[in-house]
Amino acid sequence: MADSPRILEHLLKAPPASGRPINYPFxxxxxxxxxxxxxxxxxxxxxxTTTAKPVESPPTPPQTPPDSPSLDPGRGSxxxxxxxxxxELSIFLAATDSFSLRNTNCTVAExxxxxxxxxxxxxxxxxxxxxxISVVLGCPYDGPNVSxxxxxxxxxxxxxxxxxxxxxxxxxxxxxxxxxQALFRVxxxxxxxxQRLAGHFHDTYGQALVNCAVALDAGVRVLxxxxxxxxxxxxxxxxxxxxxxxxxxxxxxxxxxxSGVDLETTAEVGDWISRVLGRENGSRVGKAxxxxxxx
Amino acid sequence: MADSPRILEHLLKAPPASGRPINYPFxxxxxxxxxxxxxxxxxxxxxxTTTAKPVESPPTPPQTPPDSPSLDPGRGSxxxxxxxxxxELSIFLAATDSFSLRNTNCTVAExxxxxxxxxxxxxxxxxxxxxxISVVLGCPYDGPNVSxxxxxxxxxxxxxxxxxxxxxxxxxxxxxxxxxQALFRVxxxxxxxxQRLAGHFHDTYGQALVNCAVALDAGVRVLxxxxxxxxxxxxxxxxxxxxxxxxxxxxxxxxxxxSGVDLETTAEVGDWISRVLGRENGSRVGKAxxxxxxx
Numbered sequence: 015m016a017d018s019p020r021i022l023e024h025l026l027k028a029p030p031a032s033g034r035p036i037n038y039p040f041x042x043x044x045x046x047x048x049x050x051x052x053x054x055x056x057x058x059x060x061x062x063t064t065t066a067k068p069v070e071s072p073p074t075p076p077q078t079p080p081d082s083p084s085l086d087p088g089r090g091s092x093x094x095x096x097x098x099x100x101x102e103l104s105i106f107l108a109a110t111d112s113f114s115l116r117n118t119n120c121t122v123a124e125x126x127x128x129x130x131x132x133x134x135x136x137x138x139x140x141x142x143x144x145x146x147i148s149v150v151l152g153c154p155y156d157g158p159n160v161s162x163x164x165x166x167x168x169x170x171x172x173x174x175x176x177x178x179x180x181x182x183x184x185x186x187x188x189x190x191x192x193x194x195q196a197l198f199r200v201x202x203x204x205x206x207x208x209q210r211l212a213g214h215f216h217d218t219y220g221q222a223l224v225n226c227a228v229a230l231d232a233g234v235r236v237l238x239x240x241x242x243x244x245x246x247x248x249x250x251x252x253x254x255x256x257x258x259x260x261x262x263x264x265x266x267x268x269x270x271x272x273s274g275v276d277l278e279t280t281a282e283v284g285d286w287i288s289r290v291l292g293r294e295n296g297s298r299v300g301k302a303x304x305x306x307x308x309x
Numbered sequence: 310m311a312d313s314p315r316i317l318e319h320l321l322k323a324p325p326a327s328g329r330p331i332n333y334p335f336x337x338x339x340x341x342x343x344x345x346x347x348x349x350x351x352x353x354x355x356x357x358t359t360t361a362k363p364v365e366s367p368p369t370p371p372q373t374p375p376d377s378p379s380l381d382p383g384r385g386s387x388x389x390x391x392x393x394x395x396x397e398l399s400i401f402l403a404a405t406d407s408f409s410l411r412n413t414n415c416t417v418a419e420x421x422x423x424x425x426x427x428x429x430x431x432x433x434x435x436x437x438x439x440x441x442i443s444v445v446l447g448c449p450y451d452g453p454n455v456s457x458x459x460x461x462x463x464x465x466x467x468x469x470x471x472x473x474x475x476x477x478x479x480x481x482x483x484x485x486x487x488x489x490q491a492l493f494r495v496x497x498x499x500x501x502x503x504q505r506l507a508g509h510f511h512d513t514y515g516q517a518l519v520n521c522a523v524a525l526d527a528g529v530r531v532l533x534x535x536x537x538x539x540x541x542x543x544x545x546x547x548x549x550x551x552x553x554x555x556x557x558x559x560x561x562x563x564x565x566x567x568s569g570v571d572l573e574t575t576a577e578v579g580d581w582i583s584r585v586l587g588r589e590n591g592s593r594v595g596k597a598x599x600x601x602x603x604x
């Protein structure tokens with residue numbers, strides 16, 4: 015996640031090489047943020063058509079079928095450039111007024127009002143919006159018993175607004191198996207399609223993987239995670255990061271579920287980033303795999 | 310766990326004050342080990358009857374009902390002292406010959422043969438025996454696919470020998486939810502009563518709590534754990550300790566299950582012992598609870 019237009023510009027201009035498409039969920043705090051992101055896209059679009067010079071072209075023209083737009087604006091193609099845009103933008107709100115007021119200085123209802131035009135503008139540009147709802151299973155101010163009915167109401171409003179996906183954030187890691195199960199039951203009963211939901215569990219109390227298992231059992235197939243369990247929450251003291259990607263991938267593999275993620279490479283990345291940041295690798299799987307490899 | 314007769318003697322002579330009885334599962338490697346432990350018990354028994362002197366007696370005689378033996382040999386009571394003995398002794402073997410040969414220098418069958426007289430002698434002294442079976446869900450030499458049928462056969466033999474309880478050790482932490490589930494299914498089908506089973510999961514791959522949940526679901530009500538997740542296995546490189554007691558207690562509480570363990574005190578103990586040992590506290594629950602407390 016990053017809300018800086020400069021990062022967005024960099025990634026749109028020079029996307030890292032990858033065999034699979036990578037989603038960069040750019041966090042859009044408000045309408046101004048979205049307009050800034052759209053300006054970056056438009057500027058890139060016009061620059062890639064106006065600044066294209068033959069000397070910057072590759073020796074041989076790219077073998078592009080006539081009906082396919084160039085997907086490589088960095089090469090300075092002279093064919094009409096596409097409007098480069100992020101594959102997804104993200105908005106965030108909270109499940110409790112207490113958290114919402116301290117985090118975004120407005121109530122949940124005000125948040126929904128403010129985010130309406132953001133979703134509308136983004137969808138008019140065919141950019142899917144992912145909405146994060148924070149503290150769905152525990153709030154640092156209101157405690158663990160956040161109303162699942164409120165979460166369901168917010169979810170339905172976000173889907174009605176046009177959001178493509180909702181990530182349910184257990185920001186504090188207070189989620190327990192029974193309450194996670196209850197949350198998904200209430201969401202189902204409220205008519206929220208599970209295909210539109212993602213689970214976002216922090217591992218502060220070591221329950222994230224159990225909660226992921228409960229979410230999977232409820233039909234959720236999108237789970238947020240971070241390599242080496244990086245992250246945290248400035249508003250929830252002592253809160254650790256998301257469940258480690260390594261743990262999730264290992265767990266999915268054990269269940270015979272395909273994630274498309276290479277476990278060993280992820281472990282290497284987690285080890286590298288932990289060393290760069292000078293912090294303990296938060297993934298047990300990562301540490302165990304690498305210890306075994308280095309035996 | 311400790312197999313030293315000196316520790317046994319110390320704990321029998323001066324058991325730490327506790328409102329509840331504490332189990333010290335003394336590890337008995339072989340018949341010689343059991344005989345050493347029994348000598349300690351006998352020596353304590355005779356010393357507490359022969360060295361009792363009036364000057365060592367408390368000012369007022371203890372209010373002991375006539376039919377109840379004194380349970381406080383340290384006070385030098387002149388009433389016939391009980392034969393002090395550990396509440397439980399432990400033996401260990403493995404689920405694979407590869408691990409057994411490297412860990413105890415004999416095959417699994419030889420292990421069972423050697424342990425028979427140990428169990429017999431202990432039960433003749435009315436001391437219950439707990440048997441640990443190592444590597445039931447993964448062996449460092451044979452890999453993850455340890456035969457659950459072999460584990461069931463060993464379990465039945467141990468129960469037939471007279472063992473009171475069997476602790477199923479996922480020594481390497483390779484256990485996954487589906488294989489843990491399959492193991493308990495095979496054990497049930499083989500006629501092993503789940504009431505005699507304990508789960509002993511290491512958290513090397515972060516799966517211990519998930520596996521505990523699977524064990525609970527299968528009817529297991531005894532789970533081994535260690536404060537701050539202390540421990541490891543010298544024969545399984547990179548292996549971390551048992552699942553942290555704090556995580557288990559927190560998880561059980563979340564399910565509405567009574568453990569009789571005070572979570573906050575356990576977290577304090579885990580924090581203290583981690584500092585004493587100069588190692589990172591391996592319990593997320595412990596760290597999170599203490600961070601919140603010190604806010």
